[in-house]
Amino acid sequence: MVNDWLFDPSGQPSVFIRACCRPRPRPQYDITVEKALSGPHTLRVGLAWWAFGMCMAFTNFVIVSRMFRGKVSLESGGYGH
Numbered sequence: 001m002v003n004d005w006l007f008d009p010s011g012q013p014s015v016f017i018r019a020c021c022r023p024r025p026r027p028q029y030d031i032t033v034e035k036a037l038s039g040p041h042t043l044r045v046g047l048a049w050w051a052f053g054m055c056m057a058f059t060n061f062v063i064v065s066r067m068f069r070g071k072v073s074l075e076s077g078g079y080g081h
Helices: 015-020 040-068
Strands: none
Touching: none
């Protein structure tokens, strides 16, 4: 059976589904799509931090690759000691 963990052999929802998806006594505390959405200001701030972080990562990559440029020789055939 494809979804053995979803349904019992009798066709009833499994204990896992009944425990995790039962209705809550106070629906005002439920997480819905509308309540989980981020506001436009939060998205703009997140985009700015993401852009800053990507610039820092790219700068780090360029600096490290230039620091270690030409340090490895494939013809040496060992560790060189």
